[in-house]
Amino acid sequence: MSATTVRAYSGRRSTMAALRLSFLQFMADPQWLIPSMIAPVIFGLVSFELFRGEGHYYLTYAILGAGMMSMWGQTLYGSGWATGQDRVFGTLEPTLQAPTPYLYVVLGRVIWNVASGLLGGLIVYLVVVGVAGSPPAVPNPVAFVLLFIFVMLTLAAVGVVFAAFYVYTRYAGFIQNIGEFAFYVGTGCMFPVVLLPFWTNPIALFFPPTWALDALRYASIPGYPGFAWGFWPDIAGAVGTTAAYLLLAGAVFRRVERHVLEVGNLADY
Amino acid sequence: MAAVSAYRPSFLRTFWTNAVFAPRTTLGFMRIDFVLGTIFVIPLTQMVFFAFVAQLGGESVAFTALGNAVATVTYSSVFSVCQTTDSEKQQGTMEHVLVSPANRLALYFGRGILPIGISLATVSVGLEYAHLFFAVPIALDQVPALAVSVVLTAFAMVGFGLLLGGVALYLRTSIILGNIFLFAGLLLSGVNFPLSALPVPLQYAGYTLPLTWGLAAIRAAVGQGTGTPLGVLWGAVALAGVLSFAAAISLWEVFERRALATGSIARF
Numbered sequence: 001m002s003a004t005t006v007r008a009y010s011g012r013r014s015t016m017a018a019l020r021l022s023f024l025q026f027m028a029d030p031q032w033l034i035p036s037m038i039a040p041v042i043f044g045l046v047s048f049e050l051f052r053g054e055g056h057y058y059l060t061y062a063i064l065g066a067g068m069m070s071m072w073g074q075t076l077y078g079s080g081w082a083t084g085q086d087r088v089f090g091t092l093e094p095t096l097q098a099p100t101p102y103l104y105v106v107l108g109r110v111i112w113n114v115a116s117g118l119l120g121g122l123i124v125y126l127v128v129v130g131v132a133g134s135p136p137a138v139p140n141p142v143a144f145v146l147l148f149i150f151v152m153l154t155l156a157a158v159g160v161v162f163a164a165f166y167v168y169t170r171y172a173g174f175i176q177n178i179g180e181f182a183f184y185v186g187t188g189c190m191f192p193v194v195l196l197p198f199w200t201n202p203i204a205l206f207f208p209p210t211w212a213l214d215a216l217r218y219a220s221i222p223g224y225p226g227f228a229w230g231f232w233p234d235i236a237g238a239v240g241t242t243a244a245y246l247l248l249a250g251a252v253f254r255r256v257e258r259h260v261l262e263v264g265n266l267a268d269y
Numbered sequence: 270m271a272a273v274s275a276y277r278p279s280f281l282r283t284f285w286t287n288a289v290f291a292p293r294t295t296l297g298f299m300r301i302d303f304v305l306g307t308i309f310v311i312p313l314t315q316m317v318f319f320a321f322v323a324q325l326g327g328e329s330v331a332f333t334a335l336g337n338a339v340a341t342v343t344y345s346s347v348f349s350v351c352q353t354t355d356s357e358k359q360q361g362t363m364e365h366v367l368v369s370p371a372n373r374l375a376l377y378f379g380r381g382i383l384p385i386g387i388s389l390a391t392v393s394v395g396l397e398y399a400h401l402f403f404a405v406p407i408a409l410d411q412v413p414a415l416a417v418s419v420v421l422t423a424f425a426m427v428g429f430g431l432l433l434g435g436v437a438l439y440l441r442t443s444i445i446l447g448n449i450f451l452f453a454g455l456l457l458s459g460v461n462f463p464l465s466a467l468p469v470p471l472q473y474a475g476y477t478l479p480l481t482w483g484l485a486a487i488r489a490a491v492g493q494g495t496g497t498p499l500g501v502l503w504g505a506v507a508l509a510g511v512l513s514f515a516a517a518i519s520l521w522e523v524f525e526r527r528a529l530a531t532g533s534i535a536r537f
Contacts, residue, residue: 038445042452046319046461050326050333058326171302178306181314190318191325 014100018108026116037120040069044128047190057221059136063128064216065190067148068209070120071155072183074113082109083166084173092167096260103253106163114156121148138220147216154208154238157245164252188213192226208245211238283371287379291353294360304345304387312341312395313402319461320403328462334403335493336460338395339484342426343451345387350430351447353380354437367528373518381427388423396487407491414490414499421503422483425510429479432513435520454480459488463495479509 044066051058083106086092096102129135138144166172184190186203187210193201204210214226215234227234278286316337323333357363366376396415399405407415433450437443454460457467457475464475475481486502488494494502 038448039452042456046455047322047326049462049466050322050328052326054326061325174302174306177303178310181311181318185314185318185321191321195321195325 010100011104014098014104015108015111018105019112020108022109022112026112037070037073037123040066040073040120040124041127043069043190044124045131048128048132056137059128059132060138060217060220061190063125063136064148064151064213064220065184066124066128067121068151068155068187068189068213069184070124071114071117071152072180074117074120082106083163093260096257101253102257103160103250106160106253110156110160110163113159114152117152117155118149121152136220139222140219143219144216147212147219150238151209151212151216154212154242157208157242157249160249161245161252164249164256167252167256183207186210192217192224194225194227205237206241208238208241211235211241277370278372280372280375283375284379287376288382291380292383294356294362307341307344307387308390308394311344312338312391313398315341316395316398316403323461330403331399331405332493333461334399335396335405335488335491336458336484337455338399338405339392339422339487340454340458340460340480341395342388342392342423342483343454343480345384345391346423346426347430347433348447348451349387350381350384350427351433351437351443351450354434355443367525373521374514377431377517377521378514381431384427384430385423388426389419392419392423392487405491411491415487417503418483418486418490418499418506421506421510422479422487425479425483425506425513428510428513428517431517432520435517435524438520438524450478454478457481458484460484479506479513482506482509 044062047062047065048059051062083092086095095105162172162175166175169175185196186200187193187207188196188204189209193204193210193214196204211234215231215238217224218226218231218234316334319333319337320330323330357366369376396405396407396419400407429450433446434443437446440446457471458464458478458481459475460480464472464481467475482502482505485494485497486499486506489497489499489502
């Protein structure tokens, strides 16, 4: 059996094993869905109240924003925190020493977090729609669902990059907690980014979800005042930045693995 | 040696020891970066977020900014204090606290000193942001009344955090409880919109939260009140704080009696 074959088999198996383990951990203690759901549901309801009277399409803003927050909770916390947990449990070095690239392990976790994030988004949708009394007016429901999943994937790409960098920092929890609202503001999760001061817009465009959310709102809110370039450039920007994030994550993970082999431990960070 | 002559630390000693040691033990997760972020970063980003949401919804930005400036107090006062119970369980020190002869009021109040200080700083910085960046008018002659409102609010909120920590004694983890009350205030306490916009049952729920009264007192101090005299609101905030501390200590006493009766603290 060639080395390439071993690597491919090992990678797929590792991803599936990480996915299975994430699922089992979730099932063993599903209450962890609740903390990441409380904030999005409450933010969704607060936004709905603030948007009340502004028109039916504003319900879409509240649901999209709260759904994205739920995904933030599941993907960014889940993916990022997993590395911290590996460090606490002492499994980070053994995992990195295994012949399978660490990226495959993270990938399995991210897949599960995307799935549970979508579940969270569904719960947010049901609660906000239940309170509002009617579903949001969406011109094309199929496109809405597909683009919503696409937004989740762009968030997952951010989560993978965070997970890669968290190997090198002991401030993962700090960054997540302190940066939470900054990320919500910077990506315009509850309002168009163009409302922010102009100098912030280029910074916001570094994040794939900014592009994807703008595209989603163009597709679901008639007269949406987003970026002047419109829907398709938004899609292209989202795909491009997501690809760049994944390449960056791959590079960082390879660097981490080389670092472990060179130094022999990950205690110095 | 007779049991009555056993060493019993004074109230002040217990209070001070806990005030000094809590940041290194049960509140050990509150590192300096965490504290600085809580005081300086979270209020600004949270206020910016809700200010833009309010702007998009055509609501008053000043009202929302002031509400969120005060609401950020819950991070240090409720969420952090609530987690001290988990810290005791995880560090294996719960048994030692339970058999200690230390005065319970001094013990818990001493542990609340650091969060009260951080809460004061958080609200003060938040109010400064509200004034500087969101055009919330705060006149110089309003500052004394505002200071009294802020101190009472911080005291009451930490008491509420200790109360939740007491409830968390009977739970497997305080995380869920902490999360619920960390964010419930944003909906039920008149932070982002007047309480009157909520259905009546939710308004009653809001009135049970110290944040509602503290925020009402702070709004009244800067001229955003609804007509209730400031003295009445101060009384309500103080009462909420005293009741919270009393209820927290009662919960701990019940838990202690159960622990002594069953010989276990592991049943939760």
